[in-house]
Each structure stands twice: as structure tokens, then as C-alpha cells.
Amino acid sequence: MENFTFYSPTEFVFGKDTEKEVGELLLKSGAKKVFLHYGGGSIKKTGLYDRVTASLKEKGIDFVELGGAKPNPVDSLVYEGIELCRNESCDFVLAVGAGSAIDSAKAIAAGVKYDGDFWDFFDQKATIEDALPVGVVLTLPAAGSEGSVATVITKEDEGLKRGLGSDLLRPRFSIINPELTYTLPPWQTAAGVVDMISHILERYISKSEDVILTDRLCEATLISIMEAARKVTNDPENYEARATICWAGTIAHNGILGVGRREEWTTHGLEHELSALYDMTHGAGLAVLFPAYMEYTLDEDVERYYRLATQAFGVPENHYDKKSVALEGIKRLKDFFREIGMPVTMHEANAKEEDIPKLLETLEKNQGRKFGSFKKLNLKDARKIYEMACA
């Protein structure tokens, strides 16, 4: 087990009707003027916008708003948010929406307190030293941004999709009402499920030895997510299954499932190029790439994949042929992604084999020529993984 720090100071307020507590939580956080940030307007259709703003008004909290956050949130909206937030002297950023709204809210919160160009943080030219506090009302369990240090922003003109993390970006509070997810399109639910599974696998598939408690917590969460995802396919208003997915999405990325392990994040790096080039849903890109990454790195640690297959994916044990068991585990994961409606090949995701050179070009810009710690990879390996994902 590696030494670790686990720090997850966010107050998670979870359950039915909890969005009505947002005013009270803002008051407790000392917010006076809130910068309210959201996505494409679905929160207005569902009435969530009205409930949230009513709660703010009830507590006498002033706010200005900026909608328009899209999946793979872009730098232009962050610049716009920073300017508006400064002009209006907001002291708290509230994201109401999915990971995209939360991620751009985090970037705005950091950018407001920085004199230079906020992209400096993503270019590693500057470190976040101050940020406005951020709060969240979550509408889509997927990115885990409601409990994480992370934000991922796309710089449109250069086609760069980059992430960074800072404890200063961890939300003060995150409100999670599973009922808000009843009306999600099946595609979005499924892409979210793939995303959270990937967040666990990026921690689980690691060379750190002997972290048995973390392993078991990861396996327990994987089993629960897959079981719940199958339930909501036929029964989208199943509260318990929705709640399981919501909470699993949060703990998949707040750090608790990574303690004691060196984390990996290679497949996320490979996927960022896919979603930047095609504006692909992040979860869909992960569904395409993760099984390919796993197969490509299988020989690096068959034992690890064997454990995953038997403890999380229900493959019967067979000590005489662990590699076949491990491969069957990867196949089951791929089958599961397909079952819930995700693409599992580049072709199914409308990505083209002939674009692989383009993907490698931006990958090199973002990650350099070498990456990965579970298996050390270079651009040639990356090409092979993209190729494997085509079939």
C-alpha cells in the first residue's frame, strides 16, 4: 500500500427534494451574491431552475446567471463567465447541471481570482492559489466532478482537451437528488455509468500491491453500478437504482476508491483526443477505448485482471487458465457497455480509423510521447490501442 492523503471536504446532501436546501447551504457558506451557472436549458424545462432560484430568493441571496455549458465544456464560456462574475462581484459559483456545468464553474471560480489567462493553469504555466467557493446541484451522475478536485476544459481553436486538479476546486457542498435523473435520456444515463466505471478502473488497474480493502470497495461499487444500470434500463424511475448510480458516481471519483494505489488515467488521456476531435460524449469514448486498453495491457498483470473478472464481473474462477478468465472479464465489460446502449468500437461511435494520426498528434501535444505507469506506453502503443478499438 502506498502512502496517501484522503481529503474530501465536500458536504454531500443526498436524497429526495434536497435541491430545496440550496439557499440554506449557500447561507451557511457565507455566500452573498451567487454566480449561477448551468447548461443548455433543460433545468428550465424540468422546473429545477425555478426550485433552485426560489430557494435562493427565499434566503435573500442575490444572483446572476450564465447558461450554455455543453458536454466537453469550452474555454470561450469560461472567459465569458470570468468576466461576468468579476463585473457582478459574485462571491460564490453555483453549478446546476452535469459535469460540464460543474467543470466550467470550477474553471471560472479559479479564473476570477487569477490576473492572467485562466488557460495558464491547464498549460501548467501557473498553479491555482485561490478560487471562489463552488457549490453544486447535480443533474447527471457521471463525471464525479461534484466531489472531485478535477475540471476538464476544451480549448476550441487548438482542439485541446485538458484536465487539472486542485483541492481549492472541491465543491463546498453538492446536492444530489436521484429523482432529478429519472428523465435523463437512456444514452446519457449509460454514458454516465461508463464514466464512473472508468473512474474506478483507472484506480483499480494499477501496479500497487496489497491494497485489498480498496480493491474490495472498488469491486463492491462496480457490482452495484452494473446491477443498478440494468435495472434503470427497464425501470427509469426506480429510485433505489437511480440513487445507487448517483452515489456510486460520486464515490467513484472523490478519492476513496483510490487510496493506497498509484492511479493510472491513461485511458482518459486517450479518450480526451476522441471527444475533442469528434465532440463525442466522454462516456461513449471510454466505452470504445477501455476494453481495448485492457486487452492491450493484459499481459502486464494477468493476476490483476483475473481478480477483476472474478470479483467484479462474475466470471467463475479457474486457477489453471487465469488469462482466459481475465479475457472473459474484459469481454463481459464490453458486452455490458453494449447492453446498456453504448458504442464499443470506433466505428459504432462514428470515429474513423483514418483519423488516428490526428488523434496521435493532439495526444502528443497534451501528454507528450510517453505515458502510463501500469504499462509504460509510447505513441506506437497508443496507435495500437486506437486500432484495436476500431474492430
Add this chain to the structure above:
Amino acid sequence: MENFTFYSPTEFVFGKDTEKEVGELLLKSGAKKVFLHYGGGSIKKTGLYDRVTASLKEKGIDFVELGGAKPNPVDSLVYEGIELCRNESCDFVLAVGAGSAIDSAKAIAAGVKYDGDFWDFFDQKATIEDALPVGVVLTLPAAGSEGSVATVITKEDEGLKRGLGSDLLRPRFSIINPELTYTLPPWQTAAGVVDMISHILERYISKSEDVILTDRLCEATLISIMEAARKVTNDPENYEARATICWAGTIAHNGILGVGRREEWTTHGLEHELSALYDMTHGAGLAVLFPAYMEYTLDEDVERYYRLATQAFGVPENHYDKKSVALEGIKRLKDFFREIGMPVTMHEANAKEEDIPKLLETLEKNQGRKFGSFKKLNLKDARKIYEMACA
């Protein structure tokens, strides 16, 4: 699943040599003068005291100290600590030790900021509205106080042992170095293991339906604790097993294993009377009482105990006779407690059947005449549980 708030803002710094980071963590917390609180002096024998104070000196942090915290920490030391802490104008309370030192440190931290008698908090005559920040260097994984809201103090003259919780008492940071636990006497290791298992069971044995993810996380942790406890019996310097026990002890009580469930805490209430009357080690008292409580409440929800038996204690499934399976699970837990050297009857713990009226008398003072939510209990039920624990 019940609505819940999960809030665990403590920064957990875990691993080898981490006690050397205490000065840096105090500096980050803004501490200027530290009230250093510890137990019976074992930290001086092991050199931990020297390493901690060296780290403080290195960072230029002034401190005053008060040792003497004992298992079942007492009010007199809390009063002494409050006075010293005030006279010396300390602005941070650092506990170096086991749950006892942490619990009295928490009571001191709250008492310093309160004009009245700190026992008012435990008498429910007052609510904690302010407290000095608390930090921890943990030496014994057991109470989980390093990550919890809770403190339990014994009022000696009246023989009352009472607990309370407040988010203001959650440690700012907790340093957990598993190597510090290598030299623990086997009895203390075992009592700690019982304590953390009990913290999970107080959450798991509950009537709240459909909290499958929390259930699985609990079961994963129970399995890991029991496996690791067996390892350290023969191999006390097994780092991985010690680390598993340490981290399990923390997550068993920081709230993550209780989300979505109504928590119980009845057996803890019953045990407090045992440890108050006999100055018994808390974990030993729990080893005596928990199996009795479980047997007594089995019929309330056989399904629940069946799941526990099959998913955490390795009893084979048998859908035709779930009650026998459930009973076998309770037996296995009791056998495990015995195997690691814990008493499993009042007699083995040097408690006397003829004292039961005394236990009931203080129980009534502390808890009233009715308690429990999994099964509603009165003093007659409590008598029966104590009696069952005699055999």
C-alpha cells in the same frame, strides 16, 4: 434509501513516517500555540513523542502539554485540560494517542469555547457552537474518533458514560501511520478490531431498505478487517494487514458506511454501562454484548442477518433455512472474537450477573426506558440481553 448528508472534511494523512508531517499540517491549519494531549506515556517510550515535538519545533510551533488520558476518558482530565488550555491561550488541540486521548481532546476543544460547565453538552443542556480546531496523530485503530464527530466521556462521580457528536469536533487532520501499531499488545489490537466491527454493525443492522451499495461497502470492510486481524495475530509487523486495520477503523466511523441507513447504536449504549461500571475496555464489552444483541433481535429481520452471514461471514447460502444460516453467522462472529482473544461472555470479562440491576439503573439514567429502532427495546429487553451475554 434514506436521505442523508455525508460530510467528512478531515484530511487523512496515511502511511509510513507520516507523523513527521504534523508540524507542516499544523502550520497549514494556522496553529500558533498547540495544546498537546496524550495518554499514559507510551508515546514517550516509543519515541513518537520526540518525533512529534521535533516536528513542531522545526516549524516554530509553540506548545504546552497534558498527558494522562486513559481508556474511558474522564471528566476530571477534561476540566484540567480546559483550564490549562485557556491559561496558556492555546489555539489548537493536538491529540497524540488512541480514541481516549482524541475524545478528551475534543471535549477540551469544545469546553474552552464555552462559558458554562462542559458537561452541559453531554447532559443535552447546551449545544456546541464553537470549538478549537483538533488534530490527531493516531496510535490505536479502534474508536474511529480520528474521523468522527463523536466524543465519549465518563463522569466519574456519577458513573455516567455519555457520548455526543458535532461536526465542529471533526479533526482538521488525522495522521495515521500503521507502523505505530506494530507494538500494540494483542489485547488492544483485538479490542480495536471489535470496536470497528461494531461501528459497522451499528449501521448495517438497520431497518432501512434498499441501500445495497452501502451494504456491499460494509461487507467488503468487514471481510477485510477479519482477514487482517487474523494475519496480525501471528505476524504483528505485517504492514499491509496493519494498514488495512487502520484504514478500516477510520472508514468504519467517518460516516461513509452508514449513508442511506438509519443508524442504530443500541449495543454501544448497553456497553457504555459495562465499561463505566467495571472500567472495562470498550471493545471487550462490545465482544460480550454484540452477539447477544444480535441473537435477541434476530427475528426482527432474519433476512438482514442472513445477508450478513452469507456476504460477510462466509456462511454458505441456504434459502430453505435462512434462520439457521443467520444464527451460524452470529456464531461465527462470536467465534472470531474468541479467536482473537476477546471475552465473549460477561463472566469471561469479569462482569457479574448480580450487577445487572446496577447496569440497568445507569442505563435508565443515560438512555431512558426505551431505546432502539431496529427492534424497539425497553429495560426488560436490556435485562435479557445482559443475561444472554452471561452464558
